[in-house]
Structure formats: C-alpha cells, structure tokens
Amino acid sequence: MKTFVTSFFVGHMPPRLRGEAMEEFSEIKDPPKATVMLSAGHVQSGPPIEPLTRVMVYDAAEWEKFIDEWVSHCLKAKFPTVLQFSGANDRGIDIAGFADDEHLLGVWDNFQCKHYDHSIMPSEAWPEIGKMLWHSFNGHFVPPRAYYFVAPRGTGTTLTQYLANTPALKAALIEAWPKSVADKITSTETVLLEGKFAEYVDKFDFSIFKPLSTRGVIEQHRQSPYFIARFGGGLPPRPLPEGPPEVIHVDESGYVTQLLAAYADHKKEAVPDIAALKAWQPLADHFSRQRESFYHAESFRIFVRDKVEPGIFEGLQEEIYQGVVDTCGSAHFDGFARVKAVKRRV
Numbered sequence: 001m002k003t004f005v006t007s008f009f010v011g012h013m014p015p016r017l018r019g020e021a022m023e024e025f026s027e028i029k030d031p032p033k034a035t036v037m038l039s040a041g042h043v044q045s046g047p048p049i050e051p052l053t054r055v056m057v058y059d060a061a062e063w064e065k066f067i068d069e070w071v072s073h074c075l076k077a078k079f080p081t082v083l084q085f086s087g088a089n090d091r092g093i094d095i096a097g098f099a100d101d102e103h104l105l106g107v108w109d110n111f112q113c114k115h116y117d118h119s120i121m122p123s124e125a126w127p128e129i130g131k132m133l134w135h136s137f138n139g140h141f142v143p144p145r146a147y148y149f150v151a152p153r154g155t156g157t158t159l160t161q162y163l164a165n166t167p168a169l170k171a172a173l174i175e176a177w178p179k180s181v182a183d184k185i186t187s188t189e190t191v192l193l194e195g196k197f198a199e200y201v202d203k204f205d206f207s208i209f210k211p212l213s214t215r216g217v218i219e220q221h222r223q224s225p226y227f228i229a230r231f232g233g234g235l236p237p238r239p240l241p242e243g244p245p246e247v248i249h250v251d252e253s254g255y256v257t258q259l260l261a262a263y264a265d266h267k268k269e270a271v272p273d274i275a276a277l278k279a280w281q282p283l284a285d286h287f288s289r290q291r292e293s294f295y296h297a298e299s300f301r302i303f304v305r306d307k308v309e310p311g312i313f314e315g316l317q318e319e320i321y322q323g324v325v326d327t328c329g330s331a332h333f334d335g336f337a338r339v340k341a342v343k344r345r346v
Contacts, residue, residue, distance in 0.1 A: 051218045051231045056152050060115040063152060066230065067113050070217055071095060073224035075111070088187070091140055092131030104141035111148045111212070119156035120149055123180055126173055129209060130181035134191055137200045148212040155211040166206045174201070225308050236307070241299035244291040248274070252294050259290055262335030283336075320346065 042048075058066060075082045079097035092110075099107040112128055114120060128149075136143045149155050155163065162169040173181070177193045185191045193201060221227055228234070248256055256274070263283050264271040271277065277284040304313045324345045332338040 048232060052215055054231060055214055055218065058115075058152055063113075063115045066221070067095075067150070069224060069226040069230070070221045071111075073226065074220040079109075091135040092128055093141075096144075099145070106142070108141075108144050109146045109148065110144040111150055113150040116151055116153065119153045120151050120159055121156050122159045122162060122172060122176070125149060125155075125159055126176050126180045127184035129173055130177070130185050130191070133201055133204060134185045134197070137197055143205070144208060147209045149210070150212045150214070150217060152214055154213050160211055163209055163211050169209065170201075170204075170206045173206075225305070225310065228307060229309050238300070238303050241296045244295045251298070252291070255294055256291075259287060259339070262339045263287075264335075266334045266336035 055063070055066065071082055071084070075095070075097050079099060080101075081098040081103070082095065083098070084095050085091075085093040092112075094113055095111040096104070097109045097111070098104075099109075110132070114124070116124070129147075132143065132147060135141065149159075149163075154160075162172055174193065182190050182192060191197075221230075244252075260271045260273070263277070263280075266283075267280065274287065277287055301313060304316075324342045327345045328338060328342050330341075332341060
C-alpha cells in the first residue's frame, strides 16, 4: 500500500521534484520485540491501565465512590472526625477533617473534591475561595488549617502557579472578584469586597489554599483495602508467617482448649493442659503442628484483611466452613478422628 501511495504521488509530480519528494519518505520499522513473557491476565484483558488514567475518565458517580473509599480509610486514619457537607448552603465546605473536638471552631482541614472533565481553572476556584473568606469573616467557622483542591485532572497550570505564589493568588482573586465571585457566594446578595471585609481579605493567610494531586490521593488510596478491587494488580507478596510463641497466647486459647478436649476424647482420660501431652508423643507432635497451622491462618487473615474490601475474607471463611461442616457433623470414632477428618477436607 505504501509503495502504491508513494508511486501515485511521486508519479504525478514534476520530474525535478521527484527526487526531492522521495527523500522525505522513510520505511516503517517493525515494532520492537517483547522482552517479557505475557501473563494470562495480559492476554485476556490487554495491558494494565494505570490508576491515574482510570481516575481521569471516571464519571461523577464513580469519582464520588473513589473519594468515599479514600475518605473512609485514609482521611479517617488522620482525623478523629471526618464529615461531608452537602446541600446548597455548604458555605464552601466539602469534606472536613477535624483535628479536635472544637470542629469548625477548632483545627480542621477542608478537602474540596470537585469532578470536572478538565483541570480546575482559576475561574472555577475563585467562588470557592470567596465562600471560605466570606463565611469565615462572618464567624460561621474559623478558617481551616489547610484547604485542598482535589479533582480527577488536578488543578490547571495557571491555578497551580497561583496556589504556589500567595501574593499572586491574592491579587488575582481581588481582580476577579467583581465578575467571578461577588454574585456567586450566596443566592440572595452580592458580596462586595469593601469595608471591614476587604480588610479581612487583605490580612487573610492565603497559603492555606493548596492543590492535592490525584496521584497523591491514589498513593494514599493504595494503602486501603479498596485499592485492589478498584485498580487490580493482585496481592503483594505475602510475608513469611511467624512461628507460634512458647507460651499459649490468649488469641489461641479457645483453639487449644478444643484440641485438648479432642485428645481427651481420644484417650478417654483427662488432658488438663499441654504439659499432659508429654505422655503421648504422637499427640504432642500433632499439637505442635496444629499451633503452626493456627498461626499460619492468623497471618493470612491479617494479610488479607488489610488488602481487600471488608467482607472478602469473611466470605472465604464461610466457603471453608460450608466445605467442612458436613464432615465435622458426621459420626467419628472420637474427637481426635473428627479433627483429622476435617483437616483432610481443607
């Protein structure tokens, strides 16, 4: 096809231009060969999509779900209280993280999480900053310690530069106030930048306004149990489980009690504690193996609990239970035989 196109166009050129035109064409090179083996997931679904790329194409509903996951795990780990404000009279507050019991009258941070199909522009930020200035001036709350702009595509270049230059941010806002802010703070009045309010704005600490990059939010979200379900990538390598301690821990006491009862049923005599197992070496060896199994299971439970959404591990437990409950409920020679039969089913 390329030869045909080249011949067609060159063939219709004046002879003196043909040599010059041919110099502008070059052969199309083959793509570089792969240097890694394809995984099954890659073959089935194509190359993985980066989390940042996914977030950029979220619609408003999916963006809100993503932010809810981030707030529920990441922000709630940083603040004693996190609340979301909604409604027409939110006074410029979206998600507030409170550092003390004084709430809006104490130390708090505001996270303005907006969904746009583009980076936030100054004209979109001015009314939000204006609301924060006006309502703090009127004593509805003390100014937040920090005010973060969060959006799928972040803040645009111009707004980012303003946020990094406090005097420039202040000057640009004041200049834009008559057209972009005055009529957008409340639905009932025009807020003019004059008098005591103008003095308040002039003294206000504009350094509280900051961008929070989407990549930064994603990295925080990565530590949550929602990350794998949302972005994939599989579980990270599982650390080696620690062996059981010499002294029975309270967390395993119930399991140990049940094992000793099974041994007692098998021997038809009391097995009051683990010291009594010295009389039966096979049972002592079995007990040691079961403690190893217990701590392996606990290690797996904690590993999975912190990496997947709530309920996933509990669902796995339920599946295991349903797989062994009939074996456990069947007739066995004694309790020890029941334990071994159940273990064979796992």
